[in-house]
Amino acid sequence: MRIGIVVDSACDLPPEFIRQHGIVLLPITVRIGEAVLADHRDEEATLGFLHAHVAEGGAEAETIAFSVNQIRDLFLGTLVIDYDHVFCMTITKTRSPIHDNAMQASFAILNDYKPVRQAAGHNSPFALRVLDTQNLFAAQAVTAVEAVRLRESGASVQQMRERLEQLAGNVHGYMVTRDLYYLRARARHKGDRSVGLLSAALGSALDIKPVLHGYRGDTAPVAKIKGFDNAVQKLFDFTGQRVRNGLLTPTVCVSYGGELSELRTLPGYAALRDTCSANKVELLESVMSLTGMVNVGKGAVTVGFADEHHSFTA
Structure with missing residues (x-):
């Protein structure tokens, strides 16, 4: 059984991990004014676009998910030939249309794949499962990493499906942002009123940084901590404690909206890396997706x- 794994480009995985394990991307396109880039998880291209465009106009960027027809064409063009079963894992459907697009495309794919496979010499059936990871960015990546681990361990499609569906409801994502004014401007542009002017102004004036928690499709603040460095250190310390307590999978994913050399100098990060190593937990770090950074x-x-x-404790 040839099993394929598909993610969208908001899934914060290192490019080398994606290449090594043959993960297929559904790219999300970002448009800022006249500048357009399809995000293929190329860290150099992402950082170049960040420095040239995101700081100035990112709050008003337009993000364009792969359409129903684009997803259909990708599957019928290659994936129904290369694989017998595909797991397509998307960013939470509460924040992006890509899950619904993939679901709509799946009906056409399953109706139309037979002649394509037969022409390539495959007479066996093809199947796919669209899975809502119920999370964002680095947290979205955790389910994809587990899918790779299960596939490489020889798990059956049924075992993978059951495990991944169970896991998606038990992945926790945490985020600390530097600029509440930017976050508010972006939310306002998208019609999301979750970050009010007063809270943004107060937080910036007092240098208060919220720790946001993504879980089962919802995102909400769970702490307010003075200072960005202090907030990320407390987040890394908390993550290290959860690692020592024992996670459901041996994986922690971290992403950063800039150069990874900056991430590695943040307070508490080296200690988290040591804790993961001591507990045989893989720490995967990546540049945040362009979609993530503009949002x-x-x-x-x-x-x-x-x-x-669990509850976050600072």
């Missing part, structure tokens, strides 16, 4: 891991 701002940190229900 939450330059210099944001996101962390994802699978764990039982």
Whole structure:
């Protein structure tokens, strides 16, 4: 059984991990004024676009998810030939239309794949599962990493489906942003009133940084901490404690809205890396997707891991 794994480009995985494991991307396109870039998880291109455009006009950027027809064409063009079963794992459907687009495309794909496969010499059936990861960015990546681990361990399609569906509801994503004014401007542009002017102004004036928690499709603040460095250190310390307590999968994913050399100098990060190593947990770090950066701002940190229900403690 040839099993394929598909993610959208908001999934914060290192490019080398994507290449090594043959993960297929559904690119999300970002348009800022006249500048347009399809995000293929190319860190150099992402950072170049960040420095040239995001800081100035990112709050008014337009993000364009792969359409129903584009997803259909990708599957019928290559994936129904290369694989027998595909798991397509998307960013939470509460924040993007890409999950609904993939679901709509799946009906056409399953109706139209037979002649394509037969022409390529495959007479066996093709199947796919569209899975809502119920999370964002680094947290979205945790489910994809587990899919790779399961596939490489020889798990059956049924075992993978059951495990991934169960896991998606138990992944926790955390984020600290640098600029609340940017976050508010972006939210306002998208019609999201979750970050009010008063809270943005107060937070910026007092240098208060909220820690946001993504879980089961919802995102909400769980702490307010003075100072960005202090906030990320407390987040890294908390993550390290959850690692020591034992996670549901041996993976922590971290993404940063800028150069990874900056991430590695943030307070608490080296200690988190040591804690993961001591507990045989893989720490995957990546530049945040372009989609992520235009939505939450330059210099944001996101962390994802699978764990039982818990409360954040600073």
